[in-house]
Each structure stands twice: as structure tokens, then as C-alpha cells.
Amino acid sequence: xxxxxxxxxxxxxxxxxxxxxxxxxxxxxxxxxxxxxxxxxxxxxxxxxxxxxxxxxxxxxxxxxxxxxxxxxxxxxxxxxxxxxxxxxxxxxxxxxxxxxxxxxxxxxxxxxxxxxxxxxxxxxxxxxxxxxxxxxxxxxxxxxxxxxxxxxxxxxxxxxxxxxxxxxxxxxxxxxxxxxxxxxxxxxxxxxxxxxxxxxxxxxxxxxxxxxxxxxxxxxxxxxxxxxxxxxxxxxxxxxxxxxxxxxxxxxxxxxxxxxxxx
Numbered sequence: 639x640x641x642x643x644x645x646x647x648x649x650x651x652x653x654x655x656x657x658x659x660x661x662x663x664x665x666x667x668x669x670x671x672x673x674x675x676x677x678x679x680x681x682x683x684x685x686x687x688x689x690x691x692x693x694x695x696x697x698x699x700x701x702x703x704x705x706x707x708x709x710x711x712x713x714x715x716x717x718x719x720x721x722x723x724x725x726x727x728x729x730x731x732x733x734x735x736x737x738x739x740x741x742x743x744x745x746x747x748x749x750x751x752x753x754x755x756x757x758x759x760x761x762x763x764x765x766x767x768x769x770x771x772x773x774x775x776x777x778x779x780x781x782x783x784x785x786x787x788x789x790x791x792x793x794x795x796x797x798x799x800x801x802x803x804x805x806x807x808x809x810x811x812x813x814x815x816x817x818x819x820x821x822x823x824x825x826x827x828x829x830x831x832x833x834x835x836x837x838x839x840x841x842x843x844x845x846x847x848x849x850x851x852x853x854x855x856x857x858x859x860x861x862x863x864x865x866x867x868x869x870x871x872x873x874x875x876x877x878x879x880x881x882x883x884x885x886x887x888x889x890x891x892x893x894x895x896x897x898x899x900x901x902x
């Protein structure tokens with residue numbers, strides 16, 4: 639690691655001021671991505687602004703509109719435990735992330751801000767049509783994810799909460815890489831009264847995306863059989879030692895059908 643200073647503000651406002659005061663300052667959530675990056679000397683922040691002491695970034699609640707609102711500082715284990723009664727599919731997704739050590743340190747906001755192309759939470763946020771709330775504004779999920787490791791967040795902007803509409807039925811199924819537990823391909827399916835949303839993670843070089851052809855098919859017939867006639871092209875899919883682009887394109891259909899079957 640390179641040398642850096644560590645600040646632990648207790649409010650979002652104080653954290654924002656620290657980040658604005660130094661162009662090389664970086665926010666630190668659970669550290670499950672940033673700390674390994676620092677160890678590999680791939681980042682050189684002058685200051686790490688830890689968000690772990692900010693109580694207002696934690697908590698899981700229902701708002702007056704019936705949305706599930708989760709603080710950005712809530713850990714994966716916290717989401718798995720506290721969201722289960724309201725949004726079982728989201729809680730189950732959180733409970734599959736990494737291992738116990740990762741689930742007890744990693745945070746919802748940190749995962750979304752990093753936007754790893756194989757992370758699970760982006761599929762839930764995009765598949766749910768959630769709203770990402772920051773210290774300055776609200777960002778619809780369809781606008782938030784901008785590509786691999788890229789989001790609509792601006793410099794110094796901090797995610798404070800994520801607001802999830804609760805669907806009539808939902809499920810997440812992923813084909814996990816055994817060592818990292820990241821998704822080689824993961825599909826989140828959510829059925830609402832007026833629409834179906836299908837979000838895919840782990841497969842595309844552009845990161846998480848909505849599979850609109852599947853959404854249209856499932857809106858007509860919410861069954862695994864409805865997906866028999868649709869597929870995603872292999873062009874643009876990730877190819878690596880774990881699988882070819884064609885393999886991942888095939889997994890998208892398999893995982894989607896399994897998610898629909900589970901949601902039913």
C-alpha cells in the first residue's frame with residue numbers, strides 16, 4: 639500500500655466536505671474491493687474517508703408508499719436479515735454474496751458505487767426499478783448504471799439510500815464462480831402489476847443490463863416456457879477462462895428460466 643490518511647466522519651455532510659476538500663480523497667465503504675486494490679498498489683488516495691461511522695447510512699425500513707428503503711451503509715448480512723420479511727428475493731440475493739466475512743463487511747452502497755460487472759446487487763437494483771438516493775439527488779436505476787465500473791455518480795457524491803419498489807413476485811438465480819462467489823451469470827426477475835423487469839449481471843462486457851426481449855415475453859406469459867423463443871446474442875458477452883461468450887449467452891437463458899420458475 640501507499641501511505642494515506644484515514645478520516646472517520648460521523649455525518650454524511652462531514653464526509654462530503656472531506657471529499658470535496660481533496661481531489662485525491664476516496665470514500666471507503668466496506669472495503670471489500672478498495673482494500674485489495676490498495677494492497678495491489680493500483681490506487682493512491684491521499685485520504686480515505688471511511689463511511690462506517692455514519693449511522694444515518696444504515697437501516698432498513700418501509701416508507702409511506704410501501705417501498706423498501708435500505709441505507710447505503712447496510713451490510714450484505716444486514717440486508718439478508720432485515721429485508722427477508724418484506725422482499726425475500728432481495729434478501730436471498732444478499733445472502734449469496736461472497737462468504738460470511740464479505741457479507742459482514744461489504745455494503746450495499748459500496749457495491750453499487752463500484753458497479754463490478756459480476757456483482758449481484760446491480761441486478762437487483764435494475765431488476766426492481768429501484769431509485770438510488772445520494773446526498774444531492776435521486777437517480778433511477780435505468781440511469782444509474784453507465785457501463786463496467788461506471789455509474790452516474792459525480793465526484794464527491796455519496797449514495798445514502800436505495801429505494802426498492804416491492805414486486806408481486808421476484809427471484810434471483812446465479813451461476814457462481816466457486817472461489818469468488820461472483821456471478822458468472824446472474825439474472826434477477828421481478829413481476830409487477832403492469833410490467834416485468836429482467837436484469838442480467840456477470841455476462842456482458844458493458845456490465846448489468848435489462849433483457850428487454852425476455853421482459854416482453856414474460857409480460858405476455860410469466861412462465862419459463864415463454865423464454866424458449868428468445869435469446870441474447872454472444873456479441874459483447876464476457877469471454878475468459880471461466881467461459882466463452884457463447885457459454886455466458888446460453889447461461890442468461892438458463893438462469894432466467896430458473897428465476898421465473900422460482901418466482902412462480
